[in-house]
Amino acid sequence: MAIENTKIGRWVETLEKARSGSKSPKKLSYLIHLASKPKRTRPSINLDKLDKLTKDNDSIIVPGKVLGGGSITKKISICAIDFTDSALEKVKASKCSVTKLEDALNDKNARIII
Numbered sequence: 255m256a257i258e259n260t261k262i263g264r265w266v267e268t269l270e271k272a273r274s275g276s277k278s279p280k281k282l283s284y285l286i287h288l289a290s291k292p293k294r295t296r297p298s299i300n301l302d303k304l305d306k307l308t309k310d311n312d313s314i315i316v317p318g319k320v321l322g323g324g325s326i327t328k329k330i331s332i333c334a335i336d337f338t339d340s341a342l343e344k345v346k347a348s349k350c351s352v353t354k355l356e357d358a359l360n361d362k363n364a365r366i367i368i
Contacts, residue, residue, distance in 0.1 A: 259293075261335060261336070262289060262290070262335065265289045265317075265335055265355055266286055266289055266290055268355050268356060268359070269282050269285050269286045269289065269355070269359075270282075270286065272359050273286070281366070282359075284366070285315065285317050285366060288317035288318065288368065289317045289318075289335060296317070296318040296319070296335070297316065297317055297318035297319075297368040298318050298319045298320075298321055299316055299318065299319075299320060299321065299367060299368065300320075300321045300322070300323030300324050301320065301321070301322060301323060301324045301325055301326045301341055301344055301345070302323055302324020302325065302326075303324070303367075304316075304320070304326055304330070304332070304367065305324065305325065305326045305327055305328060307367055308328055308330050308367075309328065310328050310329050310330070311329060311330065311331075312328070312330045312331070312363075312365065313330070313331040313333075313353070313358060313361040313363055313364040313365070314330060314331070314332055314333070314358075314364065314365050314366070314367045315333045315334070315355075315358050315359075315364055315365070315366050315367070316332065316333070316334035316335070316366075316367055316368070317334075317335060317366065317368065318334065318335055318336075318368065319334065319335060319336045319337065319338065320332065320334045320336070320337045320338070320341045320345070321338050321340075321341055322338045322339070322340030322341035322343070322344055325344060325348070326344060326345065326348045326350060327348065328348075328350075329348070329349050329350055330350050330351075331350070331351045331352075331353050331358070331361075332345060332350060332351070332352055332353065333352070333353045333354065333355055333357070333358035333364070334352075337352070
């Protein structure tokens with residue numbers, strides 16, 4: 255399977271490298287599956303849903319796009335393939351952090367949210 259989008263390709267490469275030495279290869283295989291989907295079927299999530307599903311200081315991985323619907327009141331760490339401009343503004347304004355995939359994978363408590 256050839257993945258043309260370089261951002262998605264880097265995500266999948268990073269996940270495949272992490273899967274080879276991981277104690278939870280099923281979780282990483284699931285992330286690879288979700289990230290490899292076509293753009294129109296890849297998960298998207300609004301900020302208000304993230305706010306409902308998380309607690310302060312949570313670390314989350316979104317194998318898709320974070321949308322700017324709603325607001326976020328909790329201080330969390332978010333790793334996603336992509337962010338809309340409005341979502342990125344709101345995330346920065348709420349003092350949340352945007353992390354790289356490698357950092358999120360190193361966090362044992364990181365959760366996948368779709």
